[in-house]
Amino acid sequence: MSAPEELFCWEGAWSLPCVCSESLTVLAYARFAGAPLKVHKISNPWRSPTGSLPALRTSEGRSLSRPSDIIIHLRKQKYNADYDLTAREGADTLAFTSLLEEKLLPALIYTFWVDSKNYVELTRRCFAGHAPFPLNLFLPGRLQRQQLERLRLAMGDAALDGGEELERELYRDAADCLDVLSQRLGSNRFFFGDSPSSLDAFVFGHLAPLLKAKLPNAKLQQHLRSLENLSHFCCNILLLYFPGDGREPSGRVSASPPEGGDFDHVPNKRRKQLLSVLVALGAMLGYALLTGIVSIQHGHQEALEELGTPPPPEEEEEEG
Secondary structure, three states: OOOOOEEEEEOOEOOEOOOOHHHHHHHHHHHHHOOOOEEEEEOOHHHOOOOOOOEEEOOOOOEEOOHHHHHHHHHHOOOOOOOOOOHHHHHHHHHHHHHHHHHHHHHHHHHHHHOHHHHHHHHHHHHHHHOOOOHHHHHHHHHHHHHHHHHHHHHOOOHHHHOHHHHHHHHHHHHHHHHHHHHHHOOOOEOOEOOOOHHHHHHHHHHHHHHHOOOOOOHHHHHHHHOHHHHHHHHHHHHHHOOOOOOOOOOOOEEEOOOOOOOOOHHHHHHHHHHHHHHHHHHHHHHHHHHOHHHHHHHHHHHHHHOOOOOOOOOOOOOO
C-alpha cells in the first residue's frame, strides 16, 4: 500500500483555513476534487519537503511546490475538478487565471507586504505570532523580501520607485480585475455553474485573504466588499468546504498535527515557551560569565569580607 500524499501549507488566520493565497488555492482545489490528502498546517516553511509553502509530497516521494504543478498532479491522479468543463470553459479558466496573476496579485502583494501600515500592524504580526522563537524574529522579513522580488519581476525595478503613483496604478488594475470577475460570476454559485472548478479555487485563494483580513489600510478591501456576489462567493466556499471558521471538517481531506509540534496544541506550545525562556536565561548567564560580571561581583564580595566590612544587604522587593 502506497503512502498517502501529504500537503504542507500555512496555518490559518483571519477565520481562514490557511493564511496565504497559494496554500488556500491548493487546499480549496483538493476539497473541490475530493483528493484524500494528509494535510499538515505549519508555521515553519523549512519543515516542508521543499522549504516553502505550499508543498506536496507525492506517494512516489516527489515534492511539488507551485500551485499549478500540484493541481496538475492531482488531475493526473484522477482528482479533477475540471472534468466536466467544455473547451470554451477551459480556455476561460486559463484567461482568468492569467488575469489574476497579472492584475490582482501585484496589488495583493503591495497591500499585505509593501504598505507599511498593513505590514507592521497585520502581516508581520500575524506571521511572527505563529512562528516559534527565534524564527519569529526574521521569518516575516524573509517572506517580505520574497514578495518584493515577485513584485519586481511583475512590475520592474523602476516601477517600484513610483510611490503613491504605483499604489494608484496597482489598485486601479486590481479594481478593474475584480469588476471583470464580478461580471463573469454574475448570480451563479460558482464560475461555471453549480460545481466548483480550478478557477474557483484560484479566485477564492486570491480573494479570501483580502476579504477577511483586518487591514488598517483597506482601500482595495472596500472595493471587494462592495461587490456582493464576490463576497458571497468566498463566504459560501468557507461555509461549504471549510466549516468551523477555518477548522478542518471531517472529510476526505483531513488535517493532521504539524510535524515537530503544533502551536495549536497547548502542551507543545508551553513546552516551546519554556525552552525559549531556558535558552534566554542560559544566554544571559553565559554572557555574564564571558564578560566577567559574575566574577567581578564575587571578587568584590571577598574583598569586603577581608576588610571586615559586611556586604550590603540584599534589597527586598516592595509588594505592590
